[in-house]
Amino acid sequence: DIQMTQSPSSVSASVGDRVTMTCRASQGISSWLAWYQQKPGKAPKLLIYGASNLQSGVPSRFSGSGSGTDYTLTIRRLQPEDFATYYCQQANSFPPTFGGGTKVEIK
Amino acid sequence: EVQLVESGGGLVQPGGSLRLSCAVSEFTFSDHYMDWVRQAPGKGLEWVGRTRNKAHSYTTEYAASVKGRFTISRDDSKNSLHLQMNSLKSEDTAVYYCARVGAADAFDIWGQGTMVTVSS
Numbered sequence: 001d002i003q004m005t006q007s008p009s010s011v012s013a014s015v016g017d018r019v020t021m022t023c024r025a026s027q028g029i030s031s032w033l034a035w036y037q038q039k040p041g042k043a044p045k046l047l048i049y050g051a052s053n054l055q056s057g058v059p060s061r062f063s064g065s066g067s068g069t070d071y072t073l074t075i076r077r078l079q080p081e082d083f084a085t086y087y088c089q090q091a092n093s094f095p096p097t098f099g100g101g102t103k104v105e106i107k
Numbered sequence: 108e109v110q111l112v113e114s115g116g117g118l119v120q121p122g123g124s125l126r127l128s129c130a131v132s133e134f135t136f137s138d139h140y141m142d143w144v145r146q147a148p149g150k151g152l153e154w155v156g157r158t159r160n161k162a163h164s165y166t167t168e169y170a171a172s173v174k175g176r177f178t179i180s181r182d183d184s185k186n187s188l189h190l191q192m193n194s195l196k197s198e199d200t201a202v203y204y205c206a207r208v209g210a211a212d213a214f215d216i217w218g219q220g221t222m223v224t225v226s227s
Binding site: 036045089 | 153171204210213217
């Protein structure tokens with residue numbers, strides 16, 4: 001199975017900050033990568049698919065990049081509603097696997 | 108509004124069985140692959156399994172941790188998805204989500220989740 005490692009596990013930030021988190025795959029996944037946002041008690045919400053494609057309805061302050069084994073999710077100008085846990089997921093090969101998550105907390 | 112609604116969760120003893128359902132509305136269910144994903148309390152997300160669509164012969168895939176115990180089925184005529192869980196273990200305790208597979212095999216629509224607790 002492909003292992004997905006997210007870093008950092010948590011980050012403290014303020015409203016208006018730029019936040020960057022990374023996801024590393026144990027082998028190349030050819031941009032078959034998605035990012036999700038999850039708030040407590042809620043289902044995950046798709047933000048980015050195919051490493052850099054913004055899901056319909058997701059604010060443009062979210063962006064994804066990367067290739068090969070290394071991928072990044074960036075949130076420009078953090079908003080109060082962005083405090084949540086973010087997960088990456090590879091869809092290159094079965095089984096689909098998720099990273100352990102990055103929790104964005106209020107500084 | 109595109110919607111997935113899970114049901115069927117609850118408390119079950121180890122070794123028992125439970126059947127989860129996922130009702131789908133406002134999209135062409137038969138066109139899509141559908142997956143189950145679970146989340147143990149306080150933990151991350153774990154993929155459980157997939158059913159493909161009719162065009163791909165309704166083939167299924169399972170995580171190693173549930174293979175041989177869980178079975179995914181679908182009824183396109185009723186826009187419904189099911190997860191039959193047998194020989195349940197304490198480590199199966201989790202919120203179970205159904206999810207639609209969209210572009211680039213990402214999960215673009217999720218249900219609200221249903222809690223399964225395996226305990227004596």
